[in-house]
Amino acid sequence: MVDHNEKLLQELLKKPGNNVCADCGSEDPDWASYNLGIFICMRCASIHRGMGAHISKVKHLELDRWEDSQVQRMKEVGNIAAKNKYEERVPPCYRRPTKNDPQVLIEQWIRAKYQREEFCHPERQNYLSGSMEGFLMKRGKEDSRYQLRKFVLNENEDTLKYHVKENKEPKGVLKLSELNVSFAPAKIGHMNSMQLTFLKDGSTRHIYVYHDDPEVINGWYTSIRCAKLHLLQVAFPSTPQSDLILRLPKDFAREGWLWKTGPRPSDVHRRRWFTLDNRKLMYHDEPLDAYPKGEIFIGHESSGYHIKVSNTGNGCKEARFPFHLITPERTFCLAATTHEDRAGWLAVIQQTLKRPLTPQESTIEATLVRKRTTSNSISIFSGR
Numbered sequence: 001m002v003d004h005n006e007k008l009l010q011e012l013l014k015k016p017g018n019n020v021c022a023d024c025g026s027e028d029p030d031w032a033s034y035n036l037g038i039f040i041c042m043r044c045a046s047i048h049r050g051m052g053a054h055i056s057k058v059k060h061l062e063l064d065r066w067e068d069s070q071v072q073r074m075k076e077v078g079n080i081a082a083k084n085k086y087e088e089r090v091p092p093c094y095r096r097p098t099k100n101d102p103q104v105l106i107e108q109w110i111r112a113k114y115q116r117e118e119f120c121h122p123e124r125q126n127y128l129s130g131s132m133e134g135f136l137m138k139r140g141k142e143d144s145r146y147q148l149r150k151f152v153l154n155e156n157e158d159t160l161k162y163h164v165k166e167n168k169e170p171k172g173v174l175k176l177s178e179l180n181v182s183f184a185p186a187k188i189g190h191m192n193s194m195q196l197t198f199l200k201d202g203s204t205r206h207i208y209v210y211h212d213d214p215e216v217i218n219g220w221y222t223s224i225r226c227a228k229l230h231l232l233q234v235a236f237p238s239t240p241q242s243d244l245i246l247r248l249p250k251d252f253a254r255e256g257w258l259w260k261t262g263p264r265p266s267d268v269h270r271r272r273w274f275t276l277d278n279r280k281l282m283y284h285d286e287p288l289d290a291y292p293k294g295e296i297f298i299g300h301e302s303s304g305y306h307i308k309v310s311n312t313g314n315g316c317k318e319a320r321f322p323f324h325l326i327t328p329e330r331t332f333c334l335a336a337t338t339h340e341d342r343a344g345w346l347a348v349i350q351q352t353l354k355r356p357l358t359p360q361e362s363t364i365e366a367t368l369v370r371k372r373t374t375s376n377s378i379s380i381f382s383g384r
């Protein structure tokens, strides 16, 4: 009878919706939650198991033994019916994770769906109001210690503020409309951490925060996205919501060490931590620096931006795989240590060069063109 049930499960897997993980969308799921009636991948299965068997009962499709009634349950529900139930009221600002997304995002998505049933009960979604207050651990600007800071989100003011002393003036005021927030757990060294990147006096600043409770950090992340979506809806009332959602914060396209040298053959190579944030390629001395050393705006390929692969390095042993990023301002000579790393950078930069500019990005581009025509000095978008 085991073989019969295994065969039935394989048949069910072919049905539309069941061929991808119910939670992260990765292909060919080989696990299932037999009380919820969904097919899931191994990574999501371990999150389901972590919630406890009173919420989700997990089995492998081939390695575990299946009862007839359990297979029947899988047949009755399936991924599409479960999605209709558990994702009925997912707010548009909510980031639906995909397979390579950070653990905190996938885990909180699964817990929100089945444990807290937030998307069946919208009154449980406490991140939609445009305001939020609470404490996060924040990394110091000059030292690497994390300290408890009070954060206050206020959509009406277009601000996210943080306070050193609760009743005193805020230490920092971040403009929400110019704020990007991304998960960077490996770099920060904490699973439930976020990097806040914003403009301060015309240049970029980074803040690193974490909270021990993953639900709290996910709540902040979603609240910021929600507030930003509302601000975009006010600023661009005729733009479809689906387009505005594409402008909400994304994780960095790529981060890592590259070698950078000046334009002269005698210039030495320096190792820098590079971060590609939408169209902004930043470089830093260290991964957790508060300020980038330089920022390069990557415009559209039709405006004079392109990359060129070079096959010969200029003698630096580790900068073995060079490439040039050419902008109307100058040529940046960069190099990766491995062929694969260079290929990775070339791919994400190439995608950026081909992507049309959003209205905000066009504004930055126009500012650069104005600078180019009115003065020889280049300030914020050039590097030291």
Ligand SMILES: [Zn+2]
Pocket (backbone or CB within 6 Å): 021, 022, 023, 024, 025, 026, 040, 041, 042, 043, 044, 045
């Ligand atoms: Zn999955």
